[in-house]
Amino acid sequence: MKLNDRAETLLRTLIELYINDGQPVGSRTLARKLKVNLSPATVRNVMSDLEDLGLIHSPHTSAGRIPTQQGYRFFVDSLLQVRPLEQLTLKEMQDKFSYERDPQLLLTKASELLSQVTHFAGVVLIPGQRSSLFRQIEFVRLASQRVLTILVTDDGRVQNRVIPTDRSYAANELVEAANFFNQVYGGTSLADVRRGLLEEMQKDSDEMHRIMATALAVAGKLFDDEDDGGDAVMLSGEENLLNVPDLCQIEKLQKLFDAFKTKQDLLDLLDRSMKVSGISIFIGEESGYRSLDDCSVVTAPYDHDGEIIGTVGVIGPTRMSYEEVIPVVDVTARLLSGALSSTADRLE
Amino acid sequence: MKLNDRAETLLRTLIELYINDGQPVGSRTLARKLKVNLSPATVRNVMSDLEDLGLIHSPHTSAGRIPTQQGYRFFVDSLLQVRPLEQLTLKEMQDKFSYERDPQLLLTKASELLSQVTHFAGVVLIPGQRSSLFRQIEFVRLASQRVLTILVTDDGRVQNRVIPTDRSYAANELVEAANFFNQVYGGTSLADVRRGLLEEMQKDSDEMHRIMATALAVAGKLFDDEDDGGDAVMLSGEENLLNVPDLCQIEKLQKLFDAFKTKQDLLDLLDRSMKVSGISIFIGEESGYRSLDDCSVVTAPYDHDGEIIGTVGVIGPTRMSYEEVIPVVDVTARLLSGALSSTADRLE
DNA sequence: CTTAGCACTCGGAATAACGGAGTGCTAAAG
DNA sequence: CTTTAGCACTCCGTTATTCCGAGTGCTAAG
Numbered sequence: 001m002k003l004n005d006r007a008e009t010l011l012r013t014l015i016e017l018y019i020n021d022g023q024p025v026g027s028r029t030l031a032r033k034l035k036v037n038l039s040p041a042t043v044r045n046v047m048s049d050l051e052d053l054g055l056i057h058s059p060h061t062s063a064g065r066i067p068t069q070q071g072y073r074f075f076v077d078s079l080l081q082v083r084p085l086e087q088l089t090l091k092e093m094q095d096k097f098s099y100e101r102d103p104q105l106l107l108t109k110a111s112e113l114l115s116q117v118t119h120f121a122g123v124v125l126i127p128g129q130r131s132s133l134f135r136q137i138e139f140v141r142l143a144s145q146r147v148l149t150i151l152v153t154d155d156g157r158v159q160n161r162v163i164p165t166d167r168s169y170a171a172n173e174l175v176e177a178a179n180f181f182n183q184v185y186g187g188t189s190l191a192d193v194r195r196g197l198l199e200e201m202q203k204d205s206d207e208m209h210r211i212m213a214t215a216l217a218v219a220g221k222l223f224d225d226e227d228d229g230g231d232a233v234m235l236s237g238e239e240n241l242l243n244v245p246d247l248c249q250i251e252k253l254q255k256l257f258d259a260f261k262t263k264q265d266l267l268d269l270l271d272r273s274m275k276v277s278g279i280s281i282f283i284g285e286e287s288g289y290r291s292l293d294d295c296s297v298v299t300a301p302y303d304h305d306g307e308i309i310g311t312v313g314v315i316g317p318t319r320m321s322y323e324e325v326i327p328v329v330d331v332t333a334r335l336l337s338g339a340l341s342s343t344a345d346r347l348e
Numbered sequence: 349m350k351l352n353d354r355a356e357t358l359l360r361t362l363i364e365l366y367i368n369d370g371q372p373v374g375s376r377t378l379a380r381k382l383k384v385n386l387s388p389a390t391v392r393n394v395m396s397d398l399e400d401l402g403l404i405h406s407p408h409t410s411a412g413r414i415p416t417q418q419g420y421r422f423f424v425d426s427l428l429q430v431r432p433l434e435q436l437t438l439k440e441m442q443d444k445f446s447y448e449r450d451p452q453l454l455l456t457k458a459s460e461l462l463s464q465v466t467h468f469a470g471v472v473l474i475p476g477q478r479s480s481l482f483r484q485i486e487f488v489r490l491a492s493q494r495v496l497t498i499l500v501t502d503d504g505r506v507q508n509r510v511i512p513t514d515r516s517y518a519a520n521e522l523v524e525a526a527n528f529f530n531q532v533y534g535g536t537s538l539a540d541v542r543r544g545l546l547e548e549m550q551k552d553s554d555e556m557h558r559i560m561a562t563a564l565a566v567a568g569k570l571f572d573d574e575d576d577g578g579d580a581v582m583l584s585g586e587e588n589l590l591n592v593p594d595l596c597q598i599e600k601l602q603k604l605f606d607a608f609k610t611k612q613d614l615l616d617l618l619d620r621s622m623k624v625s626g627i628s629i630f631i632g633e634e635s636g637y638r639s640l641d642d643c644s645v646v647t648a649p650y651d652h653d654g655e656i657i658g659t660v661g662v663i664g665p666t667r668m669s670y671e672e673v674i675p676v677v678d679v680t681a682r683l684l685s686g687a688l689s690s691t692a693d694r695l696e
Numbered sequence: 697c698t699t700a701g702c703a704c705t706c707g708g709a710a711t712a713a714c715g716g717a718g719t720g721c722t723a724a725a726g
Numbered sequence: 727c728t729t730t731a732g733c734a735c736t737c738c739g740t741t742a743t744t745c746c747g748a749g750t751g752c753t754a755a756g
Contacts, residue, residue: 026749039699044750062706062749101494102510138488140498146449148506150488150498158496160506162450239605242598250596257587374718387730392719410718410737699756704749711744719736726729 001053001074009034010046011055012079015067019319022245024064069284069318072296076281076322085327089117093331097339103156107234110302110312110336115237117328120244120316121260123297125270127309128231132157134185134193137219139174147174149219153190155304155340169214177215194223233263233270246317252294259291270311273299277308279326284318294318298325300333304340312336349401349422358382358394359403360427363415367667370593372412417632417666420644424629424670433675437465441679445687451504455582458650458660458684463585465676468592468664469608471645473618475657476579480505482533482541485567487522495522497567501538503652503688517562525563542571581611581618594665600642607639618659621647625656627674632666642666646673648681652688660684 003011013033017025027040027047034043047065050056055071058064067075085093096113100106107124114122133154140148145168151159169177185193200216238260241247247256259265269287273280282297292315299313312333314325351359361381365373375388375395382391395413398404403419406412415423433441444461448454455472462470481502488496493516499507517525533541548564586608589595595604607613617635621628630645640663647661660681662673 024749028749040749041699041701041751042697045698048751058750060706061704061751062747064749101512136488136490138486140484140486140500142484142500142504148498148500150496150508152488152490152496156490156510158508158510160498160508162504162506164449239602239609242602242605248598250590250598254587254590257590261587372718376718388718389720389730389732390728393729396720406719408737409720409735410716412718697756699754701753701755702751703753704751706749707747709744709746711742713742714740715738716740717736717738719734721734722732724729724731726727 001078003053006036007046007050008079009036010043011050011067011071012075014047014056014065015071015075015079018066019321022319024059024066026064029064069286072283072318073286076283080323080326082326083323085331089328090331093117093328093335097335100339101156103340104158106336106339107310108236110332111234111236114312114314114328114332115240118314118316118320118325119237119240120314120320120325121238121241122236123266123270123299123313123315124234125267125274125311125313126232126234127155131309132190134188134190136186137178137181139169139178139219141169141171141174144168154187155309173214181215181219190223197223231267231271233266235260235263235266241316244317246319247294255291255293256295259289265289265291266315269297270299270313273297273313274301274308274311277301279330281322281326296320296322298322298329300329302333302337302340304337349426351401354384355394355398356427357384358391359398359415359419360423362395362404362413363419363423363427366414367669370667372407372414374412377412417634420631420666421634424631428671428674430674431671433679437676438679441465441676441683445683448687449504451688452506454684454687455658456584458680459582459584462660462662462676462680463588466662466664466668466673467585467588468662468668468673469586469589470584471614471618471647471661471663472582473615473622473659473661474580474582475503479657480538482536482538484534485526485529485563487517487526489517489519489522492516502535503657521562529563529567538571545571579615579619581614583608583611583614589664592665594667595642603639603641604643607637613637613639614663617645618647618661621645621661622649622656622659625649627678629670629674644668644670646670646677648677650681650685650688652685 010030014025014030017029017033027043030047031038031040031043047056050071051058051065054068055074056065057068059066093113096109097106100109107126111122111124114120114124116122134151135154136152138150138152140150142148142162145165147163147165147169149161149163151161153159185196188196197216197220201220238257241256242253247253265287269282269289269292273282278300280297280299282292282299284296285293287295287297294317295315296318297313297315299311301308301311303309312329314329316325358378362373362378365377365381375391378395379386379388379391395404398419399406399413402416403422404413405416407414441461444457445454448457455474459470459472462468462472464470482499483502484500486498486500488498490496490510493513495511495513495517497509497511499509501507533544536544545564545568549568586605589604590601595601613635617630617637617640621630626648628645628647630640630647632644633641635643635645642665643663644666645661645663647659649656649659651657660677662677664673
């Protein structure tokens with residue numbers, strides 16, 4: 001799409017005005033706001049062109065214009081000049097991450113941070129197990145037939161689960177089994193561990209090493225679980241969206257909160273955005289999920305030692321201040337990546 | 349408060365009608381609905397009395413009557429006949445709890461169950477650490493100066509935390525320390541453990557046993573943490589409240605969701621209800637928390653081996669079907685208690 | 697190409713009219 | 727004394743109407 005300078009400035013100003021006050025922008029208002037002196041009539045002509053191009057439209061004859069989805073799209077792609085983050089905000093954000101090394105808490109904090117700073121909803125895609133590497137497993141005997149299984153992955157995340165067992169295991173049996181398990185599978189991907197376990201189970205159990213049998217019996221169920229292999233989405237500040245005037249219709253909120261509950265749509269969307277490097281922006285219906293029709297989602301992937309493992313993002317109304325939200329998401333992703341990195345581990 | 353039979357029936361019918369359709373009930377409607385044949389005029393006279401007693405009121409002159417808070421109170425205290433749970437629902441609820449022994453998941457399920465069955469919000473007060481007994485601690489070495497600490501309490505709940513340490517500990521040091529710790533403190537309350545730790549720390553460190561020093565250094569931080577000692581509230585199905593017509597004003601929802609976020613009010617309320625045996629019902633402003641003004645909360649405590657350790661409940665509009673919600677809350681509390689009990693442990 | 701002028705459109709606020717549901721009161725009937 | 731019928735009255739919610747202002751599109755002149 002090609003626009004002359006004047007049309008661009010006009011469109012930019014219009015969108016900025018609309019993002020600010022949420023009112024359709026008329027030719028007179030726009031003319032007054034512009035640096036160059038133009039009459040409302042001239043502005044009207046340009047606006048008419050922009051409308052023909054599908055970038056803006058009027059809700060009705062005698063109202064001003066508001067950006068269309070394509071208008072927003074053009075705006076963020078070509079017109080937006082992202083303002084750098086306020087020094088104060090940046091400091092706040094850094095503070096939030098300092099002195100925290102637990103990856104799970106870091107993710108929570110990232111999500112909260114996003115919602116607090118933007119006043120919209122913060123969201124974090126938590127990397128699925130399958131992609132991370134197995135580091136360590138530990139078994140703790142709780143009761144005669146209950147074993148607490150602790151799984152540590154190389155990105156530092158910890159999962160635990162109480163597992164009922166068929167027979168009672170002695171403490172040293174469990175220690176042996178864990179050691180064995182750690183030696184055999186340490187450093188391989190969880191998907192491989194799973195595969196390996198399945199193979200072992202195929203074999204006749206008599207052939208199996210006694211320790212391996214124990215480990216299998218206990219850990220097997222941990223890896224059986226479908227849920228644990230998948231990704232998960234963490235959400236914060238949903239309640240902020242209740243304050244957003246653009247979403248103040250109950251039905252819209254219902255659709256949205258429904259999506260928040262099932263999380264599937266969010267998951268898909270964030271997963272898509274993980275495959276792109278840098279900021280992704282989904283505007284209104286672009287995302288393809290009806291539940292997000294009136295929303296925009298701004299996301300950025302984060303990494304662990306250079307490998308992208310998840311996404312952080314903000315969900316807000318389409319009429320959001322992209323120039324403010326984008327740097328917040330960007331910086332959050334960077335800070336999170338930094339805090340997760342092994343270097344940070346070693347420095348602590 | 350004393351009412352004659354007719355007035356009682358009338359009040360009950362009125363409240364039931366109002367709970368059903370949410371419309372103010374007029375004398376004609378009420379007269380038609382009553383078994384006994386009474387003219388609207390007579391009904392009006394009785395209603396007038398009930399209004400004088402403060403049990404009902406009209407929103408305006410030419411509308412029917414709706415129950416006041418005191419009306420609801422009288423209703424649940426004296427008029428309500430709780431209908432036993434539908435066989436089908438009961439079955440569903442039992443199914444939800446079967447085959448689950450992990451206490452944390454049980455609490456989650458209880459909360460979800462409450463929201464699913466009632467279509468309101470389900471809430472569970474998770475017992476604070478301080479009240480439960482210390483069973484077991486385990487240390488797992490993650491990196492040179494990071495130790496994963498796992499705390500198991502006698503009610504089967506597991507907490508873990510990655511703790512940065514001042515120096516590096518060898519695996520066997522950690523095992524020794526854990527064993528020692530478990531022997532010294534096993535079976536005492538977490539509050540006592542905390543107290544014991546503080547005392548030990550007072551002493552000159554040179555005097556301390558080497559192993560104890562390790563345990564202290566690692567576990568100390570776990571017990572330092574203020575947050576972990578407190579209670580927590582788990583909430584499900586908040587989004588259901590968006591569908592409730594009585595709460596469809598954005599500001600009300602804002603107040604409510606704000607309370608859900610901070611959780612302090614909920615916590616206080618549930619904590620109060622834990623000290624009462626059996627069902628508690630807070631109607632509208634009775635709770636004393638402005639955020640819950642338009643809501644009622646129905647709660648029941650649950651126990652672990654006979655000792656009350658928490659509360660489950662439902663948060664819905666004041667105009668809710670108490671006769672349906674009450675048994676659901678009641679049964680959930682019972683099922684949860686049963687599933688948590690040690691007997692269930694042993695049987696598994 | 698830009699601008700002034702003008703007729704036209706449309707939504708939103710304000711106002712008025714109206715019908716319905718419900719009440720309270722009174723007086724008569726049981 | 728209680729119950730009932732009748733009636734005047736109140737007030738809400740709806741609908742219709744008007745009116746104003748903001749904004750547009752078009753045309754013709756600069």
